[in-house]
Amino acid sequence: MKTEFDKKSVIRQRIQESLIHSTSHGIPSIITSDNWILKVFWIIFTLISTGFCAFSIIQNILNYYKYDVTTKIRFKYEVGSEFPSITVCNSNFFSSEKGYNFYLKSLDKKKLIENSLKEEDEFAHQLALKLNISEIKSLGDSLDKLIYETCLDNREFVMNNESFTYFFHLYFGNCYTFNPGHFENGTKAVPFKSYTTGFRAGLTMKLNTTDSLGLLNDAVVLIHEFQTSPNLADPLFIKPNLTTNIALKRTFSTQLPKPYSNCDSNTDDPKKFNSDLYKEIHDSSYKYSQKLCQDLCFHKLLIQNCSCYTYEDGRFMEGEPCLTESGSECNYDFSPYFVDMDFLNKICLPKCPLECNTKCFNKLITSTRKNKEFELIELKIYFEDNVITEIVENEVMDIFTLISNIGGTAGLFLGVSFLSFAEILAICIRVLLILNEGNKNNAQNTKSFIITS
Structure with missing residues (x-):
């Protein structure tokens, strides 16, 4: 026994x-050394190497949890590119004869409302927002009246609901979107593509922006990504009696999701996030955008605080339009209040995740003056070239790189490998x-x- x-x-x-x-170098040398001087020598250098190894491994782990990224910019050549959606409007909200008559009648109604808005144009605009959408349509340009002709890559398009969809803009009224992301019945559309570049190609539009009094107005152009809301685009005001060329250069950006950045993956999935604002944007048939979600959040808070909205401060046609000075002043004061109370970070951003993929169009605008008798606005929008600028983020260190760095450090300072750790496990098994x-x-x-x- x-x-x-x-x-x-x-x-x-x-x-x-x-x-x-053992495959590690220090410990076997300590055990097998007969001379105490060599034994001490190996102990000292093993401890020093272990210290450097531990320090380097800790540094690698800390660097990994910094979640640093490298940004790669490359120029991609592409033929047959998806054309953006183009939304055009007349800058005059009341451009039709019915619109002008409504404006005149609104002046009489203004006198009946106590503390009504001082500006007549503003009151008429706000009063129009109380109408239903079919009544609002009659106040501005129809599709056939506003858009005289449309060609893409020299192919002419018929003015119908398959090429254009109606869009109501809170500021400009009747607008029409060419190459829409969805039809008015809600079904998704197939994007048009442009196969040639330069001013001889792309989209050519002739716009009639005269109003019922025969006055020429500016055209408003909104260039936005296919399937996105026109509200995301900054308006371009196109002067009459001009041929305006807009050359587009494309930039596509892709960020890594959290924790590498502030963006969230899969924002195209309507069930991804449990947020009422997020779901409401997806229900609108437009592609999700954090900016659109933030605008909706701002608008809802505006209604909660002021009980009404103005076309200048509101973002959506939701709630009651303001007809009084007190309501307008509340709207005017709400924007700084929204900033001071940090509602964006406290309320809106938690409900509005940031998308990781974005597309933007850089615009180069040139104009040529026509004969003064030329009433139609000629608009040309085209890709400047076939090059797309892609900006892509990559992680500096992923989990596999971290493991490799730790293994390389341990091998350099201690001469150990993954099998050395298996030897420790084997010792434990033998003891058991x-x-x-x-x-x-x-x-x-x-x-x-x-x-x-």
């Missing part, structure tokens, strides 16, 4: 044998087997003693 002393001796011997044959064998022998000896007795 092995005594407790024998068992410890065997364990010590097995551990020593394993350490001597020795202990288990001793327990079995003790149990058999106890049983034999009982039978003999």
Whole structure:
């Protein structure tokens, strides 16, 4: 029978044998050194190497949790590119004869409302927002009246609901979107593509922006990504009696999702986030955008605080339009209040995740003056070239790089590898087997003693 002393001796011997044959360099040299000077030498250098190794590994782990990224910019050549959506409007909200008559009647109604808006144009605009959408349509240009002709890559388009969709803009009224992301019945549309570049190609439009009094007005052009809301685009005001060329250069950006940036992945999935604002944007048939979600959040808070909205401060046609000075002043004061109370960070951003993929169009605008008798606005929008600027983020260190760095550091300073850690596990297994064998022998000896007795 092995005594407790024998068992410890065997364990010590097995551990020593394993350490001597270890793939790490320092420990075997310490054990096998006969001279105490060499033994101390190996102990000192093993401790120093272990310290440097630990420091380097900690630095690698800390660098990994910084979530740094590298930004790669490349120029991609593409033929047959998806054309953006183009929304055009007349800058005059009341451009039709019915619109002009409505404006005149609104002056009489203004006198009946106490503390009504001081500006007549503003009051008429706000009063029009109380109408339903079919009544509002009659106040401005129809599709056939506003857009005289449309060609894409020299292919003429018929003015119908398959090429254009109606869009109501809070500021400009009747607008029409060419190459819409969805039709008016809600079904998704297939984007048009442009296969040639330069001013001879692309989209050519002739716009009639005269009003019922025969006055020429500016055209308003909104250039936005296919399937996105026209509200995301900054308006371009196109003067009459001009041929205006807008050359587009495209930039596509892709960010890494959290924790590498502030963006969230899969924002195209309407079920991804449990947010009423997020779901409402998806229900609108437009592609999700954080900016659109923030605008909706701002508008709802505006209604909660002021009980009404103005076409200058509101973002959506939701709630009651303001007809009084007190309501307009509340709207005017709400924007700085929104900033001061930090509603954006406290209320809106938690409900409006940031998308990781964005597309933007850089515009170069040139104009040529026509004959003064030329009433139509000629508009040309085209891709300047076939090059797309892509900006892509990549992580500086992923989990596999971290493991490789740790392995390389351990190999450099200690001469260990993954198999060296397996040797530690093997030592533990050998010790357990020795202990288990001793327990079995003790149990058999106890049983034999009982039978003999």
